[in-house]
Every structure is written in C-alpha cells, then in structure tokens.
Amino acid sequence: MTTTYHDLLGGEFWHAIPAYEEIDEATFLDHLWQQRHSVKTPEELVETIRELASPEFIRDVELGFHRAPMAVRVSPYAIALVDWNHPYDDPIRRQFIPVASALLPDHPRLVLDSLHEQADSPVPGLVHRYVDKALFLPIAVCPVYCRFCTRSYAIGPDTENVDKVELAKTPKQWHDVFAYIASRPELEDIVISGGDAYQLPPKNLELIGNALLDIPHVRRMRFATKGPAIMPMKLLTDEAWVDALTHIVDRGRSMGKDVVLHTHFNAPEEITEITQRAMRVLFGRGIFVRNQSVLIRGVNDEPERMQLLVRRLGYLNVHPYYVYMHDMVKGVEDLRTTIQTAVDIEKFVRGSTAGFNTPTFVCDAPGGGGKRDVHSYEHYDRENGIAVYTAPSVKRGRAFIYFDPIDRLSPAAQERWHNECVAQEMIHEALARAGVRDESLVPA
Ligand code: SF4
Structure with a gap:
C-alpha cells in the first residue's frame, strides 16, 4: 500500500454544493451553523443540492424517507462529501439518505431491537449485560441519523414506521442510573452513548462525567460519539x-481513572483536513480516541477501502478498535453483508499496519450475546447464511445466530428461506452441527 492515506481532502470543497457556494470557511466551521443547516427532509435536500441531483433521484429519496425506520438528519459537512454525480453508489449517501429503489426485503428473522437491549435494561436508559460493564443512554438525539442504527427502536424522532421507545433523558432520570451503578460494585466500565454525547450540553457532559467518577468502583468511562x-x-x-x-x-x-472518547468513522472519505485539525485538538489535550466502524455494504466492504480507512485512522492517532458486523435491524437489508465478507476483509487488513492499530472484527451476537470475534463461530453454514456463536462469559449455555442477508445467497438458498418449514430445518441443522442440543436456549 502506498501512502494515499495521507492525502486528505482540503480546501473549500463545500463550494461545489449550490447552497454552500458563498459560505466562507469561518461559517462552514461553525458547529451551530452546521446544526442549523442540517438536512432533515427531501425538500431541504432539494434546496441544498438543487440541480446536482436528477428529479428521478429526488423522487426515489422521497419514497425512501417514507419507508425508513430512522429519521433523516445530515450535516452540511456530510452533504458536501457526497459525490452527487454518482449518488446511488456514494458511501456517505448510502449511510444517511435512504432511496426506495435500493431497499431489499428484510430477512424473516430480523427484529427492531436485535441486540435485545431492552431485555437487559434494569433501569430505563441503562443496559447491563457484561459483568463489569454497562451502557448508559442519557440522550436520544444525534448530530446525524444513521440508516443502520442499532438503536433505531429508540433514537431520533418517531417515523412513519417506528414509534420510539423512551430513554432516560433528564438529569432526574439519570439519578436512577447513577444509583443502580453505585449499587453494583462489579461495574467498573461505563459507556456513555445514546444518542450521541456530542449533543449533550457541556454542563450535562460534566454532570454525568463527575457523577460517574464519584462512584468509587467505576474505573473506566467512554463517551461515544x-x-x-x-x-x-x-x-x-x-x-x-x-x-x-x-x-x-x-x-x-x-x-487514576481512564476516560476516553469512542467515535465512529465508516468511510475513508469522512476523513478530511478538517478532521485532521479536529483530532489534533483532542490529541493535544491528551484525550485518547478509539474508533468503532460498522461493516456496511457499498461503504467499506471492499478490502482496499477498509485498509485505507484503518490506515487513515492510525495516521490521525485514532485507534481503530472494532469493526462490527451490521446488526440484524429491520429496513436496511441493502446495507448488511455476510460473515464471510468480514472474515475475508479481516484477513486482508491484518498485517498492513501495527497490530495495535488493527481493528478486531466482531459480531455483536443477536439476542444479547455481546461481541464475538467474527471467526469464533461454532458453525457457519455458508450456503444458507447461518452462523452460530456462543458466549460463555456473557450468557453461559446459550447460542446466538447471525443470518447473512438473503440476497447474498445462491438462488436455491434464497428459495429455501421462503419456506418456513425448510427454514426451521436449516436452523435446526446448523445448531446441531454447532453442538447445540437445547434450542430453547437460542434467543427468539
Ligand atoms: S446512535 Fe450512533 S449509529 Fe445510531 S443514529 Fe446516532 S450516531 Fe448513528
């Protein structure tokens, strides 16, 4: 690999967008201007990009908005990174702006809350699944809404298809969370996510941080954004x-406690000279940053693109920590890919840079098994797209299944999934080959 990962987009690239032609650098860098001008409706998209997109594409977007489980919100920065000459293939557009013509039927085993977070929630706004770690969700809004969000059951405003579940969003509700954490001495590690910590006002960021630091057994915190x-x-x-x-x-x-930032770059194009300047601010203040990507079809599911992303993150002193399999959430089947794809990409990426800068590829086991190394399946039926995992330290004795997207299977296998009896038999067979005898221990 050459050093192309050094070549970051610079200059006033946003001037290519009609609505931003006159926007100077100071305005474009103003975070409040970015928030105020984020695109939330097809009409706002048309006002912003004007003649750059065809009427057919805009019609496709309008239909996509109606069918999406997530609301839409895209910053001017992200809008300016889209190649509007090829919007269908663009990795930024694919993540944030739905188009109806690309949507695929859901796999019959998909659910809205695929990680069963609500089942592992002892108080509203907290997920306690791993022994020593909990996930605190103090906010339900984000600076952008990702089509593939794991928490489409709760994040953002209601959509035509989904009424969102309430999280703990006020300081009063957070006290129940702090009280629960304080009552569980085994909890050393707290992830503050949501929603997105970017949207927490500074005083609430400090309130949460200080309340958690004041709990003696909390040793590590990660703000996710x-x-x-x-x-x-x-x-x-x-x-x-x-x-x-x-x-x-x-x-x-x-x-003596570790507080870091976790972020979420998926495409190498998301990293520009502005990003480089921003990450230098955090580095200069001694704030360690880890990245968690999602493996997304048409965004980073080619080995060279993932390698470029990983090298670019390392170049900015952002630690490429995890690459997740896309969760089995509804309405975004066009973005999922197969376990085999992850295995192949991991093999390609490993060795291209230092080991500590190489991400671990994981499958967040559907049904609440936690993160499993993608290679660690007990059995993988590639023909029918069924991977079986176990998680002895999370939920002993249980098995967890990841299903590959059906359109990626052979025509014969696709046909089999249309017959419920045959589908049950295939799952039964995969579990048997994985050594699972008691199917009541497989989350529904
Ligand atoms: S919670 Fe994260 S993945 Fe979900 S919409 Fe917000 S930023 Fe995107």
Whole structure:
C-alpha cells in the first residue's frame, strides 16, 4: 500500500454544493451553523443540492424517507462529501439518505431491537449485560441519523414506521442510573452513548462525567460519539464542549481513572483536513480516541477501502478498535453483508499496519450475546447464511445466530428461506452441527 492515506481532502470543497457556494470557511466551521443547516427532509435536500441531483433521484429519496425506520438528519459537512454525480453508489449517501429503489426485503428473522437491549435494561436508559460493564443512554438525539442504527427502536424522532421507545433523558432520570451503578460494585466500565454525547450540553457532559467518577468502583468511562466523523468542526469551534470533556478526562486521570472518547468513522472519505485539525485538538489535550466502524455494504466492504480507512485512522492517532458486523435491524437489508465478507476483509487488513492499530472484527451476537470475534463461530453454514456463536462469559449455555442477508445467497438458498418449514430445518441443522442440543436456549 502506498501512502494515499495521507492525502486528505482540503480546501473549500463545500463550494461545489449550490447552497454552500458563498459560505466562507469561518461559517462552514461553525458547529451551530452546521446544526442549523442540517438536512432533515427531501425538500431541504432539494434546496441544498438543487440541480446536482436528477428529479428521478429526488423522487426515489422521497419514497425512501417514507419507508425508513430512522429519521433523516445530515450535516452540511456530510452533504458536501457526497459525490452527487454518482449518488446511488456514494458511501456517505448510502449511510444517511435512504432511496426506495435500493431497499431489499428484510430477512424473516430480523427484529427492531436485535441486540435485545431492552431485555437487559434494569433501569430505563441503562443496559447491563457484561459483568463489569454497562451502557448508559442519557440522550436520544444525534448530530446525524444513521440508516443502520442499532438503536433505531429508540433514537431520533418517531417515523412513519417506528414509534420510539423512551430513554432516560433528564438529569432526574439519570439519578436512577447513577444509583443502580453505585449499587453494583462489579461495574467498573461505563459507556456513555445514546444518542450521541456530542449533543449533550457541556454542563450535562460534566454532570454525568463527575457523577460517574464519584462512584468509587467505576474505573473506566467512554463517551461515544459519531460527531468527529460527520461534524468534526465542533471540536474546533465549540470550546465549551471540548473544555467540559477535557475537565472530565483530566479529573479522571488525577483519580487514576481512564476516560476516553469512542467515535465512529465508516468511510475513508469522512476523513478530511478538517478532521485532521479536529483530532489534533483532542490529541493535544491528551484525550485518547478509539474508533468503532460498522461493516456496511457499498461503504467499506471492499478490502482496499477498509485498509485505507484503518490506515487513515492510525495516521490521525485514532485507534481503530472494532469493526462490527451490521446488526440484524429491520429496513436496511441493502446495507448488511455476510460473515464471510468480514472474515475475508479481516484477513486482508491484518498485517498492513501495527497490530495495535488493527481493528478486531466482531459480531455483536443477536439476542444479547455481546461481541464475538467474527471467526469464533461454532458453525457457519455458508450456503444458507447461518452462523452460530456462543458466549460463555456473557450468557453461559446459550447460542446466538447471525443470518447473512438473503440476497447474498445462491438462488436455491434464497428459495429455501421462503419456506418456513425448510427454514426451521436449516436452523435446526446448523445448531446441531454447532453442538447445540437445547434450542430453547437460542434467543427468539
Ligand atoms: S450516531 Fe450512533 S446512535 Fe446516532 S443514529 Fe448513528 S449509529 Fe445510531
């Protein structure tokens, strides 16, 4: 591999978008301007890109909006990164703007909350699945809405297809979460996600950070945000937010506790010279950043593109921590890919840079098994797209199944999934080959 990962998009690239032709750099870097001008409707998209997209494409987008499980919200930064000459194939467009013609029928085993987070939630807004770790969801909004969101059951406003579940969104509700964490001495590691920590006002960021640092057994905290990937300029122009994060990191360090930022870059095109400047701010303040990507069809499911993403992240001192299999959520089957694809890409990427800068490819086991190394299946029926995992330290004795997207299977296998009796038999066979005898221990 050459050093193409050094070549980041710079200059005033947003001037290619008709609505941003006159926007100067100071305005484009203003995080409040970015939030105010985020695109949320097909009409706003048309006003922004005007003649860049054909009427057929816009009609396709309008229909896509009606069928999507997630609301749409795209920052001007992300809009400016789309190649509007080829919007159907564009990796940024594919993540955030649905088009009806690309949608595929759901696999019959898909559900809305595929990770069964609600079942592992002892108090609203907290998921406690692993022994020593919990996931705190204090906010239900994000600076962007990703079509593939695992939490499409709760995140963003209601859509025509989904009424969202309520999370704990107020400081009063958060007290129940803090009380639960304080009552469980085994909880050392708290992820603050949502929604997105970017959207927490600085005072709430500090309130949450300090409340968790004050719990003696909490040793590690991670604030999760997609923000650096789709609105990096906030780290350059929202000094109060960066200061609040810095205070928590510094206070944690003074107490011997680890506080880091987790972010979510998926495509190499998301990383520009603005990103580079933004990540230098965090690096300069001693804030460690890890990245968690999702493996998405047409975004990063080619070995060379994933390698480029990984090298670019390493170049910016962002640790490429995980690449997840796309969760088995409804309404986005065009974005999922197969376990075999992940195995092949992992093989290609490993060895192209230092091991500590190489992501682990994981399948977040559907039904609440937690993250399993994609290679660690007990059995993988490639013909019918059925991978069986176990998770002895998370839910002993249980098996968890990941189903490949049906359109990626042979015509004969696709046909078999249309017959429920045959489908049951295929699953039964895969479980038997994995050594699972008691099928009542497989989450529905
Ligand atoms: S930023 Fe994260 S929580 Fe928000 S929509 Fe995207 S994947 Fe979901």
